[in-house]
């Protein structure tokens with residue numbers, strides 16, 4: 001038995017994407033830069049990936065760059081914009097709960113003379129729009145904020161913050177890491193007037209190793225990888241056509257089933273919340289109004305890793321935080337102000353279209369058993 005509940009780390013590739021990858025590797029295997037028919041077939045696959053993403057984001061397809069990951073997209077957005085606008089202000093505003101690919105990119109700029117301001121969540125666990133308005137000033141050249149937090153599922157107040165900042169600071173560049181929201185929840189980059197947006201394939205049933213970056217018309221970026229000038233010079237290197245083919249199919253699947261998948265995540269989330277409500281000293285860290293595809297909980301007295309491996313022994317896979325942190329104590333939960341004992345025992349449970357209510361019931365039983373066993377052993 002395998003119950004995979006770590007879908008914020010990565011998802012199982014959907015069958016449609018697998019088939020598309022195989023076809024691209026075995027039939028349409030040309031190099032998209034080649035001038036002959038095989039090259040054009042491959043180029044058409046990339047075009048279709050851009051068209052499909054553009055349909056979801058409400059933008060022109062030619063504004064999308066295919067990258068190797070959202071990590072790369074975030075780096076290209078932040079470092080590429082800084083390099084392209086050397087005479088703009090020297091302040092970057094971001095949040096204290098971003099993914100490491102944003103945090104470490106801005107830290108890199110901090111070593112090169114930039115001033116970084118982190119917006120924190122308030123004690124109620126939510127971000128308040130006014131805090132972004134207070135953090136941005138005339139010297140701010142970039143705001144980078146995520147769409148949905150990957151550890152506890154908070155939906156950041158971008159819908160209010162972006163139009164307000166746009167009005168006050170028309171020259172401010174606005175970047176959104178949309179990895180945990182893209183193709184799951186509605187978002188229109190044109191209506192929002194976003195400048196830059198990053199997304200990843202493997203969180204939405206596409207293979208690992210492919211991401212995209214949207215860059216609004218008229219916004220300049222300098223590349224961070226140099227070479228043959230693929231992707232309009234923004235991302236040199238032969239494109240992974242087979243991964244792009246898989247991404248197209250995964251995006252289609254998510255787009256066609258968006259509402260149904262959301263309802264499904266809500267159902268699983270509600271069941272787990274319900275079960276946890278009746279459990280002894282197990283707390284929910286995710287806000288009530290968070291994204292439904294994940295739930296962060298703490299099993300007081302049982303360190304995350306111990307419970308993670310206990311669940312694993314039962315064939316249930318969850319995470320102790322963000323996959324990249326590899327078990328290190330979560331800086332993000334710290335930023336949210338959770339007490340130490342909650343951070344030490346936190347688990348992230350994240351759902352896919354394939355999880356069932358039975359999965360949740362089995363997880364709940366295992367949590368109760370694991371908590372009782374380890375608390376008894378340690379007297380916690």
Ligand code: PLP
Nearest residue numbers: 069070071099150177179180200
């Ligand atoms: N941003 C967020 C919010 C994420 O959750 C992740 C992955 O966990 C990333 C960026 C990085 O994505 P990738 O694995 O495609 O580099």
